[in-house]
Amino acid sequence: MTTTPEEQDTGVSLGMPQLPAPDYPADVRARLGADAKEIIARYPGSRSALLPLLHLVQAEEGHVTRTGMRFCAETLGLTTAEVTAVATFYTMYRRKPSGDYQVGVCTNTLCAVMGGDAIFEELKQHLGVGNDETTEDGKITLEHIECNAACDFAPVVMVNWEFFDNQTPQSAKRLVDDLRAGVPVEPTRGAPLCTYKETARILAGFPDERPGAVEASGGAGPASLIGLRLAKGEASQRRVVHPRAGGPQTDAPAEHLSSHDAPQQTSASDPAHPAGPTAEEGE
């Protein structure tokens, strides 16, 4: 499976084994070594630390490099082959340099049907990249992802594994435009975005120290509360899409649910005063 730089250039196998990966600079190695020690201490068996260690080296370089895998192997007393076997099994480990923001569009059946396919197609065109490709400015890597356990918020887009629920092609395009322009972006569920490297460090098991990160976006998303509100006899609300930095949100009444739940006069039932944003958002 190994290739030398010459082979990568020429596409011709010269039968030469790849040279060992270079080590991290001494200061980086010392810093990562201290982190690794902390990770290993969480487990009765040191090899259990391999997945978090791979997240850790990904936090260092943005993807899992040969140097990172060498570090994991030496730290845990494994061969680089054993580490490579693991790193290549899991989809969250990137094996090539990628963007600061990983934009993942769910295209598993439910999200795809609800509009995920359309969102993914529009983003490909809008960004001029294909699946698992990065924009020229190095900001965005576009991917289609599998079901991310948010089907009641479909269609779902994840950016650096924070939730952007109930997306449309328009909102998704605005999202990537903001990301490329450096406009601060907040997910519908999750904390204000950090870079992919910083995300990988949280995944390695180091809590997000930013003030307010745990609290961000509130207790539960609207869909998570819908059954509870019904059970408490509160009027159900039509589901509200949260346009990021978008227009006003309305709480329009839904169906006529019971005899004591009479419909109320709101802007949604008053065509003269539409509640939607003034911008054109139609398909």
Added chain:
Amino acid sequence: MTLAAEIDNETSPEKLLSPVLSAFWDEEKPWTLETYRRHEGYEGLRKALAMAPDDLIAYVKDAGLRGRGGAGFPTGMKWQFIPQGDGKPHYLVVNADESEPGTCKDIPLLFANPHSLIEGIVIACYAIRSSHAFIYLRGEVVPVLRRLHEAVREAYAAGYLGKNVLGSGLDLELTVHAGAGAYICGEETALLDSLEGRRGQPRLRPPFPAVAGLYACPTVVNNVESIASVPAILNRGKDWFKSMGSEKSPGFTLYSLSGHVTNPGQYEAPLGITLRQLLDMSGGMRAGHRLKFWTPGGSSTPMFTDEHLDVPLDYEGVGAAGSMLGTKALQCFDETTCVVRAVTRWTEFYAHESCGKCTPCREGTYWLVQLLRDIEAGKGSMGDLDKLNDIADNINGKSFCALGDGAASPIFSSLKYFRAEYEQHITGRGCPFDPAKSTLWADRPADHAEVNA
């Protein structure tokens, strides 16, 4: 199926729903220890610690709690299988790798109420005599990971974790472990291999994890919702728990409604509620559309149609109707949805997520995808339909783990209920559906597009 029927008292949501785990998700900071304690949090633990561990196991077994992760195995029985006095460490591993397509209950539960899981973990570890537990959380949900980190920190600080928990003599370490993207790690033995730092591939059983699990030591692997349900059982009593649901499927559970419904979301109810009841109370299918097909518990459970609206959604009821309760992920699709497209996409998922260990699954899912893509594109032949059935039959029950069976389910069930639609793709040389009509925004007036779904 637009349901606008007048709802009388007997079918009012207040009567049909039973929020327990979700009861205070609407508070300002439901994930904090402070909020959890205000709602009798960690009271179940105090009651559990007053019992002998074996009595505690018997109590959970008597309550009849069954696994909420898909298979429905009695939770107390799993605990009882752990050999005691064997001199080996025992482990509890919580499966929070929620990745089954359609399934979206554990993630909102952990986001809003992580302490219910932590309390359940302490109770379970006291029962099985474990001093180290793990939460294996899928990696792709960083917002949940943050709150788990914080909740575990709070629990240590409050003395619910660490040395001598609440003076009981129990020492307990809890490690939150983030996965790295692999559906197969939801399979319990693949999860254990992954937690040991290996590729997530299933193990041959026996030995079962209860005998040789994590580090070859006795291990209980339970789903998030199963463990999180335990504190309420202890606090309010097994009779209260058994007063909900049926004799063989007692208790409450989270139903996740998604797809072409007016109000997708989480509905916590006694086991045995029907999809018709859930749709009736929640506003039905989206306006102007009819239910076409749905899954009772994720894509791996054979699909249902509008014939099955009155099937009681409990382990026996769904089983008797030819499917499985699974994760109670009720993905509802209306008449605008192409069933061939849906099944093709699920099958692509199984092919992508097949770990490659066993031949029937690795090769079978690959060939299913080739056939389905051809059929969807109008390049199939009638013989392909029998071939699909054949290949699915060669995977089902013949692969190493349940992923293969799951891959076969949508094939079998869609051919059973919608064979004519497959044939239509073949004879018509293409898909007769317009995907634009299925989208969330398909029926929105243009000027309301962003606000009203």
